[in-house]
Amino acid sequence: MYRKEDTTPEFERFHVVFGGKLKPTNRWVILADLIPWKKIEEKYAELFCKDNGRPAFSVRVALGALILKEKMKSADEELVLQIQESQYLQYFLGFEGYRDELPFDPSMMVHFRKRLSGKILKEVNAMIIEAQKKRMEGSAEPPDEGSGGSAGKNSGTLIVDATCAPEDMRFPHDVSLLDEARRKTEKVIDHLARGLPEGMEKPRTYRRRARKEFLTFIRNRKPSVQKIRKALRQQMQYVERNLRTILQLQIESDFHLTEKQRKELGVIETLLRQQRYLHRHKTWSVEKRILSISKPHVRPIARGKARGMFEFGAKLSLSLVDGLAEVHRLSWEPYNECSDLIEQVENYKTRYGNYPEAVCADKIYRTRENLQYCKDKGIRLSGPKLGRPFQDTEKNRERLKEIRRQERLDERLRIPVEGKFGEAKRRYSLGRVMTRLKETSESSIMLVFLVMNLMVIARRKAQAFFVEIFREIFLVVEGLLVRYFWVIEFD
Numbered sequence: 001m002y003r004k005e006d007t008t009p010e011f012e013r014f015h016v017v018f019g020g021k022l023k024p025t026n027r028w029v030i031l032a033d034l035i036p037w038k039k040i041e042e043k044y045a046e047l048f049c050k051d052n053g054r055p056a057f058s059v060r061v062a063l064g065a066l067i068l069k070e071k072m073k074s075a076d077e078e079l080v081l082q083i084q085e086s087q088y089l090q091y092f093l094g095f096e097g098y099r100d101e102l103p104f105d106p107s108m109m110v111h112f113r114k115r116l117s118g119k120i121l122k123e124v125n126a127m128i129i130e131a132q133k134k135r136m137e138g139s140a141e142p143p144d145e146g147s148g149g150s151a152g153k154n155s156g157t158l159i160v161d162a163t164c165a166p167e168d169m170r171f172p173h174d175v176s177l178l179d180e181a182r183r184k185t186e187k188v189i190d191h192l193a194r195g196l197p198e199g200m201e202k203p204r205t206y207r208r209r210a211r212k213e214f215l216t217f218i219r220n221r222k223p224s225v226q227k228i229r230k231a232l233r234q235q236m237q238y239v240e241r242n243l244r245t246i247l248q249l250q251i252e253s254d255f256h257l258t259e260k261q262r263k264e265l266g267v268i269e270t271l272l273r274q275q276r277y278l279h280r281h282k283t284w285s286v287e288k289r290i291l292s293i294s295k296p297h298v299r300p301i302a303r304g305k306a307r308g309m310f311e312f313g314a315k316l317s318l319s320l321v322d323g324l325a326e327v328h329r330l331s332w333e334p335y336n337e338c339s340d341l342i343e344q345v346e347n348y349k350t351r352y353g354n355y356p357e358a359v360c361a362d363k364i365y366r367t368r369e370n371l372q373y374c375k376d377k378g379i380r381l382s383g384p385k386l387g388r389p390f391q392d393t394e395k396n397r398e399r400l401k402e403i404r405r406q407e408r409l410d411e412r413l414r415i416p417v418e419g420k421f422g423e424a425k426r427r428y429s430l431g432r433v434m435t436r437l438k439e440t441s442e443s444s445i446m447l448v449f450l451v452m453n454l455m456v457i458a459r460r461k462a463q464a465f466f467v468e469i470f471r472e473i474f475l476v477v478e479g480l481l482v483r484y485f486w487v488i489e490f491d
């Protein structure tokens with residue numbers, strides 16, 4: 001059950017235990033004013049029953065706690081203690097006054113991530129971008145380069161790119177995966193064997209021999225192909241034997257499998273089937289290949305970077321307009337990001353009322369379909385043209401000079417999206433997603449870009465505040481100088 005908050009915490013009446021008042025210039029006070037809590041609450045309330053069950057925490061507590069965790073890079077237990085110790089963090093979470101007690105149990109953070117899924121956080125991020133757009137339209141300042149312009153003609157710049165959010169997982173190795181699967185099936189056999197009728201013996205598993213063979217293989221620095229195939233065959237045989245034993249024990253044992261064990265056995269069966277296919281066909285590729293038993297949704301994403309050809313995590317397409325990032329597509333399966341360009345441009349038109357003047361993107365986006373679409377809409381797509389380049393002759397020299405100048409300009413305009421990826425992976429948690437479930441990982445990824453956008457808007461608000469102060473000081477000084485020289489002139 002969810003009860004909507006009738007009132008919001010008043011800044012002036014927030015109770016401070018040691019007296020005094022909160023500072024309006026504090027970063028958490030400023031950040032709390034930038035988030036449309038009421039609109040988010042309408043989406044959050046749809047997840048609960050209206051009149052049944054225990055009342056849930058408010059959306060300000062749930063979303064605020066996730067934002068604090070991402071911004072402060074704290075563990076769940078440490079975050080709860082920091083909230084207990086700070087009155088500003090409690091105001092950010094919507095408390096009416098300071099309370100020297102734990103706001104909630106640390107395990108609630110898992111439920112917050114499940115409730116505020118990646119889809120909901122994507123909508124929340126869109127709300128924040130839309131609110132910032134309305135503030136920009138209401139201000140007298142002209143929009144910056146890269147922002148949406150006036151309706152009726154192409155204006156603004158759209159920057160698009162894609163990246164991978166690596167998961168916190170061991171580097172996948174086929175023999176190690178099969179060894180892990182064997183050990184998990186052995187634990188299931190031990191669990192079922194405890195429920196056998198009296199007098200029945202526990203089936204043999206050959207676990208000592210299997211472990212010895214695995215350690216013998218893993219100690220080789222550079223095993224040959226023959227040794228790898230032999231180790232794979234041995235571990236697969238042990239896993240197959242254990243699975244047959246489990247089927248027999250399920251009939252004879254009084255104990256039942258837990259939900260977690262059933263899921264793991266389903267993943268292990270799929271893993272074994274894939275490894276059998278790879279071993280028989282002598283290949284390294286199979287559809288929806290499992291890389292981790294605890295994270296079966298993770299797939300290898302081909303990146304072609306200097307430090308590795310593959311990354312293991314979710315692939316996402318990003319749109320960047322006026323410094324605000326929005327995730328267009330998040331997928332655990334590999335895909336070609338060039339197929340997202342048309343929809344990203346249409347989303348830009350829906351929000352700003354016009355098509356962008358230019359789209360800055362990688363060369364992979366310059367397909368014939370995308371080029372034709374941009375040409376029909378009057379959009380300039382960055383990068384070299386398809387086909388044979390112009391010859392460096394006297395006739396084409398000026399044209400080549402203009403093309404190179406435009407290419408350098410487009411590359412400079414595309415730098416911010418690379419900076420966003422670097423900031424998300426170094427300053428925030430996109431470089432290593434620590435959550436385990438598919439739903440919570442998607443929530444963590446979407447939350448990174450939501451927090452980054454909030455910090456961009458907060459910095460702009462702080463800059464506008466100081467600019468206004470300096471403007472007032474300048475006007476006062478200018479008035480004093482005019483008055484001083486006016487008195488001297490008449491004297």
